[in-house]
Amino acid sequence: MSTSLLLPPAEDAGQVRRWYLPLTVGEDQVEGGLDYFRTFARFLGMGTSHAPDHQPHLDRFVKRGERCNACRWFEVRIFREVRPPSDVDPSSDWMTQPDVLRRSTVGDYVLHTTGMSVVDGEVALYKHEVTSSSYSVVEFLTTRRVGNQGPEAFLARPSARALAEAAEYDPGLRDAYINRAVS
16 A cells, blocks of 8 residues: 555556656655656565554554554565667657567666655655665665664565565566575
8 A cells, every 4th residue: 555646556566667756855854845766667566564454542643653554654666677778769758669668678676665654744755775786675675673682684574575576577586585694
């Protein structure tokens, strides 16, 4: 689930098109605006921590620092850029031409993350990362913290889900997923 109409749902995985991915700009997250990362890419997969039902809490929304994945949640989406052949003008409408699309090559991975909120006065926060390495995708999605047993590294459920879905569409991510050092 996403409240942003610009971001694709999980069912759109595999789709190739031009994407306008929202990005938060400005220091003040409430008064700041949006910019967009524009890319022509295949949408590989997504994961979300969203829950349809609220956890029990006294107020309408949980306070900062408390957890309810119906009030605030995290989303991650993975894309792989598609580049036109060298003999094609990239500013043309090459992506509508099946023969040109077949000759296109893959480019960088784009990871787009969103901190979503339905809490009064809060806005969604958007970020992105670009990398050429499938292993860097796993590294970006890895969470590190110090727990009761000492330092730990793991993939949170939304990140693991996005990576698993993306492995279906991308051989590099499939290898990185199968051979990852974190669970």
